[in-house]
Amino acid sequence: MTFLTFLEPSQLFQTIVLALSIFNLVTFLWLAITVWLNGDRRAWIARLGVVGLSFSAFFFYVHTLLIASP
Structure with a gap:
């Protein structure tokens, strides 16, 4: 794969x-x-913040997997 294919x-x-x-x-x-x-x-608010931020990270992990698959 050449560099020019990445510029499409x-x-x-x-x-x-x-x-x-x-x-x-x-x-x-x-x-x-x-x-x-x-x-x-x-x-409890600190725990809720950690859980919310972790779910956000998990969402972007799944999002990355879906985008990267051909």
């Missing part, structure tokens, strides 16, 4: 969307771990 509009769009999805996955995982480590673990 459909391939370029799919590559950009895939990169954004992976970036969002890593960002939400980082935020979930940060809230879990720095938050008050006994407070």
Whole structure:
């Protein structure tokens, strides 16, 4: 596969969307771990935040899998 095939509009769009999805996955995982480590673990709102951020990361994980499949 040559470099010019990645510059086709459909391939370029799919590559950009895939990169954004992976970036969002890593960002939400980082935020979930940060809230879990720095938050008050006994407070229910911190736990709810960690669960919500983890579900967001899981959503982008599934989104990445669906985009990457041919």
